[in-house]
Amino acid sequence: MRVLIVEDEVRLADTLGELLRTQKYSYDIVYDGEDGLAYAESGIYDVIILDIMLPKMNGFEVVRNLRKKKINTPVILLTARDEVSDKVKGLDSGADDYLTKPFSSEELLARIRALTRRQGEVVLDELTFSDLVLNLANYQLSCGGKSIHLGFKEFEIMRLLMANPAAVLSKDELLSKVWGYDSDAEDNNVEVYISFLRKKLQFLGSKVNIATVRRLGYHLEEN
Numbered sequence: 139m140r141v142l143i144v145e146d147e148v149r150l151a152d153t154l155g156e157l158l159r160t161q162k163y164s165y166d167i168v169y170d171g172e173d174g175l176a177y178a179e180s181g182i183y184d185v186i187i188l189d190i191m192l193p194k195m196n197g198f199e200v201v202r203n204l205r206k207k208k209i210n211t212p213v214i215l216l217t218a219r220d221e222v223s224d225k226v227k228g229l230d231s232g233a234d235d236y237l238t239k240p241f242s243s244e245e246l247l248a249r250i251r252a253l254t255r256r257q258g259e260v261v262l263d264e265l266t267f268s269d270l271v272l273n274l275a276n277y278q279l280s281c282g283g284k285s286i287h288l289g290f291k292e293f294e295i296m297r298l299l300m301a302n303p304a305a306v307l308s309k310d311e312l313l314s315k316v317w318g319y320d321s322d323a324e325d326n327n328v329e330v331y332i333s334f335l336r337k338k339l340q341f342l343g344s345k346v347n348i349a350t351v352r353r354l355g356y357h358l359e360e361n
């Protein structure tokens with residue numbers, strides 16, 4: 139799961155990032171409304187945490203622009219002001235939820251969970267494909283009686299491949315979802331991790347292989 143934080147108070151933004159990290163969520167942080175909109179338009183996020191009072195473009199405008207562009211990523215608005223009119227305006231502009239500062243970590247996490255469930259992302263304990271089982275809580279990939287631990291990036295790639303078994307995932311898509319929208323990682327980072335995963339699949343003796351579709355990307359196939 140990847141979260142976008144749009145918050146100009148650097149310390150709060152960092153605190154939110156740390157909080158998300160404890161939940162093993164990936165995240166990006168930007169500090170003004172224009173960057174917020176540009177990042178959110180990529181469509182790679184599962185949730186956007188958006189402050190209202192921001193430099194360059196306020197949170198209401200960011201949501202309104204996103205919704206106009208048919209980007210329906212759930213948005214939680216943050217504000218220091220506890221005013222009913224703000225709340226109404228926020229929800230009218232297309233936000234999904236609203237949190238008044240200061241708020242507790244538990245409350246924010248609960249709202250994030252609620253929104254991602256509502257969007258249809260089922261909270262599963264494991265994913266299966268053919269003879270493989272990926273445990274989403276402890277990053278273990280198993281086949282028959284054998285299992286192996288995956289590193290974070292290996293896990294994220296495997297999770298995407300197993301969650302979209304019919305799709306071919308491009309390197310760009312993997313880069314932005316696993317490494318982040320503004321990361322310096324390049325295509326060959328993806329190749330390196332795919333080769334790690336192939337070795338692990340071999341070790342497990344799985345029938346599953348990560349197939350390369352030239353110029354398009356990767357998908358899982360069963361031998």
Ligand code: CA
Pocket residue numbers: 145146147189190191192
């Ligand atoms: Ca602010």
